[in-house]
Amino acid sequence: MVIPGTLIRPLLAALGACWALSAAAADINAYTEDLPPLSHVENDRVKGYAAEALRLVAAEAGLSLEIEVQPWLRAYATVRKTPDALLFAIVRTPERETQFQWVGPIGPRRVFLYRLSARRDIRLGNAADARRYRVGALAGSAAFSRLAALDPRREGLDAGQDDAANLNKLLLDRVDLVAMLDWAMRWHLDKLKLPPRTAAPAYLLDGGGQYWFALNPDTPPQRVFRLQKALNRVAADGRLRLLRRRYLGD
Incomplete structure (x- = not known):
């Protein structure tokens, strides 16, 4: 069956209205x-x-x-x-x-700055010390905002789309530290079949x-x-x- 062109636009509009109604039904x-x-x-x-x-x-x-x-x-x-x-x-x-x-x-919620366990050269006495390193954090997150406030120029701050991407950068040595929820770090390491000791907390960025x-x-x-x-x-x-x-x- 061929639908006349004059009917296509009203039909699409009706379908769009149905989809919108379905989405708003909850x-x-x-x-x-x-x-x-x-x-x-x-x-x-x-x-x-x-x-x-x-x-x-x-x-x-x-x-x-x-x-x-x-x-x-x-x-x-x-x-x-x-x-x-x-x-x-x-x-x-x-x-x-x-x-x-x-x-x-x-x-x-507890967010740590994590380093690879092998990177014993990385030492943080406070959050501001993170400015000496390349740090990965989730774009738009509270952790990213805090790190950006510490480093307004953001020269060493890398915005990642998700935790998996940030962890991958850490494993590939593209960043020195990643900001990540402790639950998330355990989950992602387990998913990659890596031991929990692969990454170590270097600093508690936000624990309250x-x-x-x-x-x-x-x-x-x-x-x-x-x-x-x-x-x-x-x-x-x-x-x-x-x-x-x-x-x-x-």
Whole structure:
């Protein structure tokens, strides 16, 4: 059957409207990055501790949920401009405080500057000492922002698209240090079948942060409150702790 040209444009518009309606059908459209073991795609499903924690909380709150993986900077921008959208897992910082509404925390965050264990020549007494070395960090991350503040010219700072790329640069001696979450370093070394001692922490860059869910500021406050109450319940009864132990081993 040949569709007349005059009908093609209305047909495409109708299909586009259907797709948009389908995407908006969920109560919460959540966006995350590929950051295992917090979130990653496996067999066409978004898995990881943070992703499963969000599913648990949404189900407890009686809200439907769709999760999409995007590059971090795009996910961040998408949630900033999309009502009822949610970004995870994100560190709550003073700079971000008014950009979102917050539900959490869902777990601790420790970011180290890692060196290869064989590189015993690398010594850091404080974070500013990192300026003497080539450092890889995830573009758009809180760790990258902190390192950039220490080195405004960014001569030795390398922005990576993901932790796997940063670790590969470390293994190939393209950088001297990488900033990485301790959970992520263990996960990636195990995935590469490398022993945990391959990389050693050289400095604790950030040990006081927590991971949160962040919602677009135009999200109805009652929905944010509903999610927070659901998170409080699954944390209080131990379900969140069991989930973290299954994915993160702690």
